[in-house]
Amino acid sequence: MSEKHEKLIDKKGIRLDGRKADELRSLKLEVGVLPNADGSAYVEHGKNKILVGVFGPREVHPKHLMKADRMVLKCRYHMAPFSVPERKSPAPSRREVELSKVIRESLEPALFPELYPRTGIDVYVEVLQADGGTRCAAITAAALALADSGIPMRDLVVACAAGKVEDTVVLDLYDAEDKLGAADVPVAYMPNLNAVTLLQMDGQLSPEEFEKALNMAMEGCKKIYALQKEALKNKYMTTKVETKEETEE
Amino acid sequence: MSEKHEKLIDKKGIRLDGRKADELRSLKLEVGVLPNADGSAYVEHGKNKILVGVFGPREVHPKHLMKADRMVLKCRYHMAPFSVPERKSPAPSRREVELSKVIRESLEPALFPELYPRTGIDVYVEVLQADGGTRCAAITAAALALADSGIPMRDLVVACAAGKVEDTVVLDLYDAEDKLGAADVPVAYMPNLNAVTLLQMDGQLSPEEFEKALNMAMEGCKKIYALQKEALKNKYMTTKVETKEETEE
Amino acid sequence: MSEKHEKLIDKKGIRLDGRKADELRSLKLEVGVLPNADGSAYVEHGKNKILVGVFGPREVHPKHLMKADRMVLKCRYHMAPFSVPERKSPAPSRREVELSKVIRESLEPALFPELYPRTGIDVYVEVLQADGGTRCAAITAAALALADSGIPMRDLVVACAAGKVEDTVVLDLYDAEDKLGAADVPVAYMPNLNAVTLLQMDGQLSPEEFEKALNMAMEGCKKIYALQKEALKNKYMTTKVETKEETEE
């Protein structure tokens, strides 16, 4: 992260986008948005727009990845070419490969893979617009899509970053803060189980700052967790109606 | 297609290469030219030089493409690096992928895929020299190669383009007309069944011009169809002698 | 090979690196250097530093390469990105593909593939530093690694190049001689069987020079052969001690 930039936070502690240090960006969560997927969700987190589709449990491809004693979770994090300022080639970048891995590992602790041996679940994340913190928004959406698909889960996974901008620990960095700030700490969390399933960091933090950022991120997670539950409830009511229609068909 | 160019057709309706509007380029068709292939043909259509080899019915690779109830037709249209003015990379271009698809779909209606379940036929098109209208010449040659391989066919498929140059609808565009003309309409046709199996268009045509071009292309197809049959007859006579030799061996 | 260069060999027949025409570079051979491999060897030949690991006989991947009546030998010659003056991309170059093939073919005559049907042996060559003659040093090391893995061999394979520098036939060219010299003749040889298993040539040689270079290379091979045997003997003694330790564990 570069050190030269305009002031990202003013003397009153207000950030360039008007938020206070511990304030989340606006969020919009929708569940069951893709007719063909077994589960799906759409999240707008700030200007991030992310769509997730889940398929499975189904046959594993290629076959040699199948496990006799458990379900295999696969995950692809992918950015649309038009999601970023300079057009991104559709071929997977090294960054996308790494994020696919850490997102998968952040979701796995929520599942019961031994319940569905010899099968696979595929989680497809499409970033339609990126504005800093896409991996967190992707995890939040992926957990909703998994829940929507109906497979049992220990808890929802929810993710949010904290970080450091100028000398202040702040919640939920957007693009400019991510690029120009001093540190970014994405965290995924299962509130009911008190389990952190993703933790990364870029930048520099003292041990105290790290601890503060971690706690702030978990507080953010808890707020989003409430929204996740609401989104699922809304979808459940909608689904009931839709299901009825389809039965009559 | 660009609009600025020298005159491609003069006041008497004679084209730059000396042809009349509804005149075909010279054609040379040969059948059974490749010893290793199950069927093969070589076509010179104007300056296009195209070689087609057919293998099968044989095992399908990769296996997951095999169909339990029918034969699978695969087709690869490929240009030699030296076939065009600027050397072409041997890796398949998007254009080659699309042409492979439309050529395959233009041949499929001639076959009885249900006769050979669990097998595949491979049609390999190699464009050795390109001069406009390669997809049509490729289809004409591929139908001959399929017939040469001995599998039953409803009819031969034959292809020819018509198009518009300046304000005139013309038959069988060559390279310069293709690049500088106003429209190009490649058509593949089974004359006996009165069935059009390929139709594409680039450029702009009024509905009347389109109808005229379509009819002109089909007339061209019928002329080439006669040449196809002759080429097969010639090969048949030759083959009989060859077969005898091989039996004695 | 270019013809313009500084004098590579002086009037007294001494080469730029101080060697006489028929003198080998220094050699260091070690066996059993990689704990995870079934067999391994490390060779320093001049400034070449080459590591070879052997795995097998084991299952063949991909499966369609398996042979019902014999073992399949696979070989990969690979250069580390930092092994050459200008960083080499990790993707295999055409040169590496060719060398993998000729190295494999130089080792095959030493094996009894019919003894291990339906299995495969993998030989992985990693060039850590290159200084001319890497394929020869790789073969010398690969034969040691195969012997270390315990599979039966007709003989060790040993390799060394001869060539022509200015007007002199010389042994064991290093990088500058390879690039600026008149010819390079890498030779692999099984001394006990008097069998040449690799022979290539770049440059120009009269038939007499070729014969002289071939003989000089084989003489070089015989010297290295003695070192190979010693390296194996040393390892055998070491291994016995190590094995004991592991048993106690």
Next chain:
Amino acid sequence: MSSPITKVRQRQIAQTMETGKRMDGRTLTDYREFTIEQGVIEKAEGSARVFLGKTQILVGIKVETGEPFPDTPNEGVMTVNAELVPLASPTYETGPPDETSIELARIVDRGIRESKAIDTEKLCIEPGKKVFVVFVDIYVLNYDGNLIDAAALAAMSALMNTKMPNYEIKDGELKLKQGYTQLPMKSHPVTVTIGKIGEKLIVDAAMEEEQVIDARLTMAINEEGNICAIQKGLSGYFTPQQLIEASKLAREKADEQRKKLKW
């Protein structure tokens, strides 16, 4: 629901069509309802999302600078790319574009290019050296048939929504100025795909219907009613008569849509 359908269901769909009707109540020449949302990706230079029945396609436009092609030194460049992303259907896979997505991109490309929809001469910055490059990225989000018409509609809608930066050339260097200009458009082609099943012609085949049609014919039609691009697809054929009939039907439907779209 989205997997290949049974033979029984296929027969049912085909038989219903023989009677001039369709499973979802449409006549043979009815399109499904469609909606267009423009500007859904604020950070892209242009975008549009189209819903056609349950088919859902997002197109994003990026405008960058680059070199012109040697044979058109005074014209900007357009490239079209399509991705059938795997969340759109259980049958889609990750990996490089296959023949289906390449054909889709090339049909949409041809309709826009041959109708000269974009005024590419106005995208030239410095002849032979620097031009604007317009990237049209088609993203299929849910597959329920007739991707071609939906993608062409989304691509045109996104282009009509596209803004490009104002600029000036100072000392041979491109300098961005305040504000944006609308991407210059010269024509507005409408793309219509006709399906053939037995002797019948239908429009806007849904996914299930695409599994029973023999062949399809796509036409891009411009304001003057001229045809700008054609693509026959699938393993069946058309008689010449059917082609003429299909081209007439395509022009009628294009007209109809053009009125709705007010293009």
Next chain:
Amino acid sequence: MSSPITKVRQRQIAQTMETGKRMDGRTLTDYREFTIEQGVIEKAEGSARVFLGKTQILVGIKVETGEPFPDTPNEGVMTVNAELVPLASPTYETGPPDETSIELARIVDRGIRESKAIDTEKLCIEPGKKVFVVFVDIYVLNYDGNLIDAAALAAMSALMNTKMPNYEIKDGELKLKQGYTQLPMKSHPVTVTIGKIGEKLIVDAAMEEEQVIDARLTMAINEEGNICAIQKGLSGYFTPQQLIEASKLAREKADEQRKKLKW
């Protein structure tokens, strides 16, 4: 020995750890012995080989010239690449880098980059046009666990061993001069990976141990004891309490190593 281990063995390893011990006699927070050899590839601009137990990693550094990134026109460029070459383990395969090697490279990259270990501003030759590019190539030669710490150690050791050519700019052209300069370094991060098994935390997991741990946490720590990069890995989780505990342990072990290394 190097293949996936049996369930029985896994249980044995885990149970031993429960008692605060490990199969090879170490305590839970002991590193294995390590040795560093610098300059082993004379022809590379820098190199180091690290043995950590039986894990063996070679890092080679190439310094070339290239263009800076547009957003940092005054800074040189560093790129890190990792190859798990197939002679390092019977489970490694040839082919393009997989997610394991990409993650390894990116973790090492992040530790060096975020701690500003290399003084990249001193690698600028001509702002915006020409800079030195430092290629860090990680070559795993034998896999016996804890690749991250070993690779980070080898990468830093190789960078500290790196020489780059002296040069001057004459008439706009880069001219090499006699002699070499040490690659300018500003910081020396130490990277420590903590494994979690049940309620226990361990350091420097060997290959067998990596098959029984639930999750791992990697931290790069600089001279001031600040954290410069973190990566949680594997399919398990940490409680917030464990994370704090792990970060404390990581800093202690980093301190310990820093003293040994005299960095």
Next chain:
Amino acid sequence: MSSPITKVRQRQIAQTMETGKRMDGRTLTDYREFTIEQGVIEKAEGSARVFLGKTQILVGIKVETGEPFPDTPNEGVMTVNAELVPLASPTYETGPPDETSIELARIVDRGIRESKAIDTEKLCIEPGKKVFVVFVDIYVLNYDGNLIDAAALAAMSALMNTKMPNYEIKDGELKLKQGYTQLPMKSHPVTVTIGKIGEKLIVDAAMEEEQVIDARLTMAINEEGNICAIQKGLSGYFTPQQLIEASKLAREKADEQRKKLKW
């Protein structure tokens, strides 16, 4: 006929050779009949098709402009590429070049390059900046053994048929002038491949014979009878004595061919 042959047939071929004869009536050191057609691809700068028995190879040459290699700034560039296109044999597959086609291209390349067949210094347009690049593309159209000799013959025949454009440099820009010049050639290597079966040496192995030979030795021989390139192939070996014998035979056959070819 073109598939791998039976063990019985293999034995038969080998036993016949033991008697000094071959299945098709040739002696061990007879080449099959060959024919060369030059200029078959009029639009390419050069081309030739060679039939050697039933083996059929087409080589096309493209001449373009590009940059020289840094270490030979005054010389044009030649690159050789070979494609075993799938219509040439039921065993050939589509896809990127495999080791067989790469080795074929590199052997042909080496023969031309090491004999300095092309006068590459005459291909320099502007030292260090612009030179002619000669692309030699080998296209195997039917495989019936001995691809190396047939490809080398076709490549040389195509190069000798190659014309390059006249040009001048005006104001630092390359300008094409009327007319063409012959590609400048300095040498005309002939390539001969010897097969070894048991104690026998044969030339020009047909496809079936290639399945029974132990090893092959290829030599490119120039006008002076000097050897310019060698490649041993296949999984067998030669004794040093056989190598000397084979090299003598290769030179004899090269002489013989050179007379026929009038090179």
